[in-house]
Structure formats: C-alpha cells, structure tokens
Amino acid sequence: ALNNTSRSQATAPINISNTGCPAQGSGSGSLHQFWQTFHSEPADRCPSSILKLRGTVYILYDVNISEGFNLRRDVYIRMAVFVRRLQRQRKRFANVRLVLPPWPRLYHWHSHNLEQSHLLWRHFFDLTSLRRYAKVLDYDEFLAEYRTFGMPAPPYVHISQVFRLMHYEVMLEQGIFRDKYERVSPNADDRACNEYSFVGGPLLQQELLRYGRYHCVRFQGSAGLVERMLREAIDEDTSGPEDVNDMRVYAVLSAETVLHDHWGDEHFWSARRSMRFAQPLAQVAEDFRRNVLSTTDTSAGVQRPALWDMERPKRDAKGGEYLCAHLRRGDFVKSRETTTPTLKSAAQQIKQLLRAFNLTTVFVSTDATPYELLELKELFYRFRFIHFTPESSAQRLQLKDGGVAIVDQLICSYARYFVGTYESTFTYRIYEEREILGFSKASTFNTFCKALGGNCARNAVWPIVWGNDEDDDDSDADYYHSDSDLY
Numbered sequence: 001a002l003n004n005t006s007r008s009q010a011t012a013p014i015n016i017s018n019t020g021c022p023a024q025g026s027g028s029g030s031l032h033q034f035w036q037t038f039h040s041e042p043a044d045r046c047p048s049s050i051l052k053l054r055g056t057v058y059i060l061y062d063v064n065i066s067e068g069f070n071l072r073r074d075v076y077i078r079m080a081v082f083v084r085r086l087q088r089q090r091k092r093f094a095n096v097r098l099v100l101p102p103w104p105r106l107y108h109w110h111s112h113n114l115e116q117s118h119l120l121w122r123h124f125f126d127l128t129s130l131r132r133y134a135k136v137l138d139y140d141e142f143l144a145e146y147r148t149f150g151m152p153a154p155p156y157v158h159i160s161q162v163f164r165l166m167h168y169e170v171m172l173e174q175g176i177f178r179d180k181y182e183r184v185s186p187n188a189d190d191r192a193c194n195e196y197s198f199v200g201g202p203l204l205q206q207e208l209l210r211y212g213r214y215h216c217v218r219f220q221g222s223a224g225l226v227e228r229m230l231r232e233a234i235d236e237d238t239s240g241p242e243d244v245n246d247m248r249v250y251a252v253l254s255a256e257t258v259l260h261d262h263w264g265d266e267h268f269w270s271a272r273r274s275m276r277f278a279q280p281l282a283q284v285a286e287d288f289r290r291n292v293l294s295t296t297d298t299s300a301g302v303q304r305p306a307l308w309d310m311e312r313p314k315r316d317a318k319g320g321e322y323l324c325a326h327l328r329r330g331d332f333v334k335s336r337e338t339t340t341p342t343l344k345s346a347a348q349q350i351k352q353l354l355r356a357f358n359l360t361t362v363f364v365s366t367d368a369t370p371y372e373l374l375e376l377k378e379l380f381y382r383f384r385f386i387h388f389t390p391e392s393s394a395q396r397l398q399l400k401d402g403g404v405a406i407v408d409q410l411i412c413s414y415a416r417y418f419v420g421t422y423e424s425t426f427t428y429r430i431y432e433e434r435e436i437l438g439f440s441k442a443s444t445f446n447t448f449c450k451a452l453g454g455n456c457a458r459n460a461v462w463p464i465v466w467g468n469d470e471d472d473d474d475s476d477a478d479y480y481h482s483d484s485d486l487y
C-alpha cells in the first residue's frame with residue numbers, strides 16, 4: 001500500500017556522492033553545487049555520461065486508470081510530439097526526456113494466470129524505433145539514468161512537482177473554447193482529484209518514487225499548454241543562476257486530458273509511424289500470416305522498411321487473400337448496444353463482403369468470449385474461419401493479453417479488406433497501421449453496421465499525412481509565451 005506521508009516528503013537535497021566526479025570528492029552536496037563545480041573543473045574530470053545530462057528535464061506521465069490500451073497509445077503520441085518539439089525548439093528543454101509509464105494491469109486484460117502488472121513498454125513496442133522520433137526512456141532506463149547522478153541508497157527518485165489534470169466543469173466561456181489551466185487545492189474528500197487516489201494513473205505507486213508538491217490542475221488545451229505549466233514549475237524550483245540548469249523531474253497524471261496540438265497532421269503521423277511493435281510480437285504475427293494465411297510482406301505488397309522514416313506515400317498494397325473483421329464485444333455489447341451488431345448480424349455482413357470480394361477466408365479479431373466465438377464460427381459454414389490463439393502456454397506467457405491483441409491487430413493490418421467496430425480505438429489503430437502499410441482507403445475505413453442493409457453510423461476517415469518532419473514546423477512555436485521565453 002502507498003505510504004502517503006513518506007511518498008510526499010522527498011524534498012531533501014540530492015546527494016551526488018557516487019558519481020566519481022571531482023565535485024564528489026568532498027562528499028555530498030546539492031545538485032546545483034555539483035553542476036557549479038562542473039563549471040569550474042575541467043570537463044574531462046567528470047564522466048561524459050553525466051556531463052551530457054546537464055539540465056535534463058524528465059517528464060513522467062500517466063493516464064486515467066480506466067482507459068484502454070489503444071487510447072493510451074494516442075496519449076503517447078500527444079506527449080511524444082510535444083516532447084520532440086520542446087527538445088528541438090527550447091534551450092531549457094534541450095535535454096528533455098519522456099519517461100514511459102509502466103503499464104498497469106488493464107481492465108480488459110482478463111487472464112488471471114499471467115503476470116501483467118508494471119509491464120515495460122519494450123514488451124509491446126520497439127524502443128529504438130520510438131526513439132527515432134522522441135527522447136523516451138522506459139521506466140527502468142529512467143531509474144538507471146537517474147542513478148548515474150549519484151543517489152544515496154536506496155535510490156529514491158524525487159519528483160519535485162506532480163500535476164494531476166482535470167477537466168473544467170464548464171468548457172465554453174461565452175460559447176468559446178479557450179486554452180487555459182488553473183491550479184486548485186487538493187482536497188482529501190474530492191473524488192475528482194485527491195493525492196491518495198490513483199484514478200489519474202497509478203504511477204506514484206512505483207515504490208522508488210517520492211514527490212514534493214502535488215497540484216490538482218484544471219486543464220483545457222493542447223500539449224503546448226503543458227509547456228507553460230512546466231516552465232512555471234521550473235521557475236518556482238529555481239532559486240537563482242546557480243541552479244537554473246539543474247536536472248528536474250515532473251509528473252503529469254491523467255495526461256489523456258491534454259489534447260493534440262494538431263490532431264492528424266504530419267507530426268502526429270511521424271510519431272504514429274515510430275510506434276512499431278516489439279520484434280518478438282511482430283514475429284509471431286508474421287509467422288501466423290505466413291503459415292496460416294499464406295501471406296508475406298512481398299505477397300501482400302505492403303511497405304515495411306527497416307526504419308519507419310524510410311516509409312513513403314503508397315496506396316497500392318494488395319493484402320493477403322483474407323478479410324479481417326475486428327468485432328468488438330465485451331463492454332460494447334451493453335454500453336454501445338445501438339451500434340454494436342449481434343453475432344448473427346456481424347456474420348451476415350462479413351459473408352456479404354467475402355462474396356463481394358471473392359474471398360473465402362475471414363480472420364476474426366475479437367474480445368468475444370470463447371462461447372461467443374464458437375457460436376460465431378458456426379455461422380461460417382462453407383467459409384474458412386480463422387482466429388488467433390497462442391499456440392502454447394509458453395507463447396501465451398510470452399505475449400500476455402496485450403501482446404495477443406497486438407498480434408490480432410498486425411494480422412488485420414495485412415488483410416485484403418478490413419471492417420472494424422464503430423468508435424473502437426482498437427479499430428482506429430488498425431486503420432492507421434493499414435494507412436502506413438500502403439492500402440487504399442476503400443479497403444480500410446469500413447465499419448460494421450448494427451444490422452445488414454440499414455443506414456448506419458460510420459467511423460471517421462482520417463487518412464495518413466506525409467511530411468518532412470525534419471523541418472519541424474515552428475509557425476506556432478511562440479503561441480504560448482513571449483519571445484523572451486524562447487530559451
């Protein structure tokens with residue numbers, strides 16, 4: 001259990017006695033004394049590994065506990081675009097790092113016999129690929145890097161300020177949506193924001209984390225506004241020129257409150273393209289496609305160069321000889337009853353599509369129960385009905401529930417034709433993957449109807465945007481502050 005008192009009191013000066021730099025010869029000191037000594041000592045007397053971390057700002061973040069995996073991926077993009085822009089355009093943030101929050105056990109991960117708490121991002125994503133877009137650290141990498149500053153044992157991490165974001169109760173002022181934020185006092189009885197609740201994300205439960213000030217912040221606006229919030233905090237934590245460039249650690253909770261600076265622009269898509277899945281997961285999907293669906297990158301005509309930044313606009317991918325349906329069940333069956341088809345209706349719609357495209361194989365990606373799956377399969381008499389399940393318990397242990405879902409997504413991404421579920425972020429992430437691989441929009445942006453033949457709501461079409469992310473657009477760089485702040 002969280003020991004609230006001790007967690008919020010880590011305000012002691014940071015001891016730097018283990019760094020091996022001349023500054024530590026005399027024992028401990030605050031971090032700014034450490035850097036001060038750097039100024040007066042020849043740089044080559046300190047390890048370059050530490051010297052290069054001068055002025056680092058670590059941004060930790062977490063997401064509301066009830067959000068699913070695929071919305072969390074979108075929140076990552078907001079933060080990654082923000083951090084990349086900060087790092088490239090703001091001197092004080094030249095050494096900014098985004099610390100990836102360990103994955104808590106998500107509400108949709110039902111398998112109880114698997115260890116699926118505190119998972120690192122490299123279990124799901126290719127960190128090298130993420131880092132070709134933004135300076136990110138997996139949580140254990142952050143701990144290791146923080147330790148190089150020379151911490152006493154046990155190596156607690158000191159977050160100087162925590163910001164728990166909340167929506168405004170009323171969003172519009174005289175009909176206008178304005179970007180703004182405001183700190184409000186935390187209140188132990190307040191269910192919306194209370195320091196001891198982990199609704200905004202369980203990050204602070206990590207055992208080595210200690211924090212100083214905890215703010216509840218009403219927040220309305222995009223990631224650019226987070227910069228203003230961080231600068232205000234850095235100003236408060238800086239006592240003078242001697243510590244102006246100290247290393248800082250901040251945390252933003254309920255980061256899903258932060259909006260995209262520009263949703264769906266080329267920066268969004270570069271960050272999205274950098275989100276390649278971890279190689280072991282990609283390999284399982286590749287093997288399944290080849291062995292069960294006779295589909296390879298070459299036969300499907302998709303693009304998957306070694307590096308995401310080598311991808312180019314493309315629309316002529318062919319896909320494997322199968323149709324993929326993402327059929328969201330679970331909570332959607334009740335909470336979105338008016339738009340989620342019954343199994344029978346879904347089967348009718350799929351069969352109609354199979355006939356239209358002269359296909360005989362359907363791959364079904366779903367969170368349906370085993371019983372529902374059997375029921376569905378029986379409706380596909382005379383068609384080939386394929387569903388992915390791990391081939392062994394060792395593979396299930398390796399993939400975990402999150403990995404199985406990724407394999408499903410990767411198989412759907414290579415299909416000749418895809419149809420997904422209305423308003424499911426799981427479906428949206430497949431749309432995006434297919435956009436990157438080079439499929440036509442018509443083969444991708446399709447949505448199940450509640451019933452065959454009726455008028456029905458369709459998911460939005462957000463096609464890929466290509467650009468040259470090297471010339472980061474600076475046009476709105478000054479949006480949130482005056483010229484004097486451009487340091």
Ligand SMILES: C[C@@H]1O[C@H](OP(=O)(O)OP(=O)(O)OC[C@H]2O[C@@H](n3cnc4c(=O)[nH]c(N)nc43)[C@H](O)[C@@H]2O)[C@@H](O)[C@H](O)[C@@H]1O
Nearest residue numbers: 067068069070071108331365366367404405408424425426
């Ligand atoms: C309305 C909201 O919808 C959100 O769901 P939605 O966007 O579909 O998508 P997600 O946020 O990813 O949450 C759904 C989760 O259910 C599992 N899941 C769903 N479809 C599949 C599938 O085809 N294959 C596998 N293997 N797993 C699947 C998976 O763990 C996935 O992350 C929810 O997260 C929110 O809690 C809320 O209910």
